[in-house]
Amino acid sequence: MRIVIVGAGQAAASMAARLRAKGHDGPITVIGEEAAPPYQRPPLSKAYLLGEMGVDRLVLRAPDWWRDQGITLITGRRVTAIDRAIDRAGGRVVTEAGVHPYDALALTTGARPRRLPAAMGGDLTGTHVIRGLTDIDALAPELRPGRRMVVIGGGYIGLEAAAVARKLGLEVTVIEAAPRILGRVAAPQTAAMIRALHLAHGVTILEGTGISRITGTGRADGVALTDGRVIGADVIVQGIGVLPDTALAEAAGLALDNGIATDAQGRSSDPAIWAAGDCASIPHQGGRLRLESVGGAIDMAECVADAMLGSDRRLDPRPWFWSDQFDAKLQIAGLGQGHDMIRTRPGQGDHGGSVWYFRQGRLIAVDALNDARAYMIGKRLIEAGRSPDPDAVAGVTDLKALLA
Template sequence: MERIVIVGGGQAGASLAARLRAKGFDGAVTLLCAEPVPPYQRPPLSKAYLLGEMEEERLYLRPEKFYAEKDIELRLDCAVEAIDRAAGEVVTSRGRIPYDQLALCTGSAPRRLPQAIGGALGGVHVVRTLADVQALEPEVSPGRKALVVGGGYIGLEAAAVLIKSGLTVTLVEMADRILQRVASQETSAYFRALHEGHGVDLREGIGLERLLGERRVTGARLTDGSEVAADLVIVGAGIVPDTALAEAAGLALDNGIRTDTSGRTSDPKIWAAGDCASFPHGTGRMRLESVGNAIDQAECVADNMLGAERDYAAKPWFWSDQYDVKLQIAGLGTGHDRVVTRPGEGGAVSFWYYAGETLLALDAINDPRAYMVGKRLIESGKSPAPDVVADPETDLKALLRA
């Protein structure tokens, strides 16, 4: 009876545990969750849940009874403090647990503001866990002033929810434009107009110098010398892989926990999946922060823990909901040299990323048909001519048969 221990109660950890049972593994499976609640969805936290449109139980990936029915030992509120590789044990806040194979699904952690610039003041929040959002919820009330630090998807989604909740919102982005790290100028321009149209005071190319206030935030001084009032601050400055356990255990790191194509780390008994894992991709390495990757990679790792020996082939896809707009992303636009704009119906639009004549990715805005076709084209390695894609008279589905 082999014992598999999974560290991390997020999407990857829950998916890995379920996959082991689905594939017929009948040994012991222990899922260690640092939080006091069962594994849950993170994307709705800062949207439907914060808006009061979703109850906590609906966040759960599976009912708690599922784990008992599948004989998965679910240990809640059980933080892992260390990995004893020599003994083959994890050291937890509740004692030691032996393993024959160990999966690290530790996810990622939000970047926080340094204490030196006011990061420890009351009213300063990050949005990552259920506890984070529950702490933020009482502060979100009409008429209050909010400052959002960071113009990536986390910051923009937070700004949209705050506006819908009746707050006044200022958003600052240190880079020249919002979404600069992850999207084209065309996509940035679309969402800039969207947020400004909803009343967000959006300031690009301006950073945060420091927060103001004694015990609680009252405002902020920005790098251009201006000051803004703020009753609360949301820090949406990105996330970093949670590699502390792996690093302390001496595992190889490379922008995350370094794995081979199967998900195995530098220790043959230890695997990694999800936001924390860095894996081979093309001529380099990649780490993906998405629900889709967490599920697919975790299931691949589960199969390989059972001897499948299959390589993980990433199929990147993402989404973001802001106001009444749904952005769906397929592929990775890194290295693109051209963006083709395709208008859709009813104000929908999609932006197609090319490197030369090769289709790399697309951003589909309120255009599920373009997303579906583009995703399938990218995954099948097909690249329709850019001018054909740009022509609104082109039947997109016909491109799949070409």
Template sequence: MGQIIVVGAGQAGASLVAKLRAQGCEDAITLIGEEPVPPYQRPPLSKAYLLGEMARERLYLRPESFYAEQGIALRTGTGVAAIDPEARHVTLTTGEVLPFDQLALTTGSSPIRLPAAIGGDLGGVYTVRGLADVDAMTGEFSEGRRVLIVGGGYIGLEAAAVAAKKGLQVTLVEMAPRILQRVAAPETADFFRTLHRSHGVDLREGVGLDRLTGEGRVAAAELSDGSRLEVDFVIVGIGIRPNTALAEAAGLAIENGIRTDAQGRTSAADIWAAGDCASFPYRGGRIRLESVPNAIDQAEVVAANMLGAGQAYEATPWFWSDQYDVKLQITGLNAGYDRVIRRPGAKEGTGSHWYYAGEQLLSVDAMSDPRAYMVAKKVLDAGGSIPAEAAADPDADLKIYMRR
């Protein structure tokens, strides 16, 4: 019987080991995670869980008993210090050495933190990534307190929405000219800017953070426009980086993540990678996707390939974000778009933005408009397109393009 080790007990790691067993793998499987809890969902952390609307146990992807029942050795609260691809073993932070026949890296990503030089190490400064992060900040969310959100991407906007709903005084700063600068069109940014301001968020674009000040704990923020804010705590949402240190130290190829081929193989024999940490071929280039759907789908393909399937991973990107009562659903990737078409939704405050490169539909942002999202997703997943004039016409029946 062989030995399979999976390093990283997040969404990708949990999906991978479950798929191995579901496909009849009889090898010994060990899933190693640094956090002291079973694999859990991350998206609800900054929404339902932070709002107190979801119990911790509901976050768990599967009951802890599942792993024992499936013969999966779940090692929580355990770190991996090193990988030796030639000797085919991993060394744990405890000094224990575990041999492997196949190894999968699902090490995920980590939030970018503020430098200590500008006050990033002060008490009361948080990131939103893991369960411990959210547990640590939960006590801060009392009505009337003042929070500064640094970063106008989806994580920052979601945190701002939760804080505003709980009655806090919220200021959000984004050093780029507008929110969602790197991920969405100005039209989508306009929609969410209006939404947040309507809920009382003091949203400041083109304004960066110079430094945080306080005696051991943050008390104020000095901004790039010369203004100063008194704050009770700070949430930082300025992006994430793939966790590649283990792979890099082991000599694996790195290219905006752990470089893999179309099947999920790394540059080392019998070592695979999936999820946030992995970059893979996509439409003549190479991408890395930071999303739950990708973590699940890619991990399941890698699991099949570890058992000899020889299947290329065909990514069908989709994402979502919940802010207030708006559900944003995104399908496709908008890189390279040259125009955006707005399609009104059936109700006020809803609608969708359609990204085109020439006549080709690339991506859609749907704001509480599930019909537009589902049609666009099915068409894009099938490699098709929808004429821009049809997308712009609210009376046009777009379903006809799902059959082409």
């Protein structure tokens, strides 16, 4: 069986490794648009942007590994089309340099950052997004002490960039249109801890504040707010989220629903085409779920590899995430959407604590800032399907007692 994987990120590397580990000895081809081999993305907006981690440490697999595994890795090559078979399994992937026949195709194309439209100045020089290696390589030289940076968007990526810039000596302002930062992804209690952390480090946060445009001629020089103010800037980061990269799938006629719609094994509406990672959405609790995380990409990729080889295993999402900001680590287990009760626990030190999410008395997620013990215990409880009494979470002295 000839397997082609389009997209060369975490999901692709994990899928290729799993296929070989499970005994597939047929051809595997991985095709990536970026010039770099598969690499870690989370450190880009943290250690790599700070200059504390080099490209060599970002790479997921050494060049020798691909050769030793007999996997063809093609980088710097854009896939332009998928020719699906009509009356037989398989088809072919079309690139700028030729075609690659497949019996099974996996799309691991990830996501692309949202940008403000050109009419709002979103394409001016000096404006940046944070997604890939080239984005960070373009941003890093701009982060010089004394300069002014404006971050548009108060999500995790924007806040991580703000923390790095502040550590490097820039004046930083975060502008969030919603009533508070992290409005889509975290409870108010978690947002309050993160807000306090940033304020303590000198970041200015403007919440409930819209922007009308990025100002400047040729190069951005500020951000005009809807209330008439103008915030001067030497560098601007657009941290307004991502969109699943589904252009190839859409052109090929695959079903879409907040990403490439798959079944619980990662199979798309074409039985010969699969999807995993940020570009894919899977069935979950009567709806669909798209996980933008390293853990999600690995789990989905390995499930797809198993299914390609005949396994009937279905994906059982066990989400976990993390975010490093300043010297603090936020660790998240589970998904807090749809919660109807929150319990909090104080942590040790000025910036720390945990937020526990419940739905109908069931523990569904934990956010832990500088509290690894709360994270690990919460994660174990969620994965075991066990729920402590909500009031016990807030009142127990030793969290380990919740496992009893």
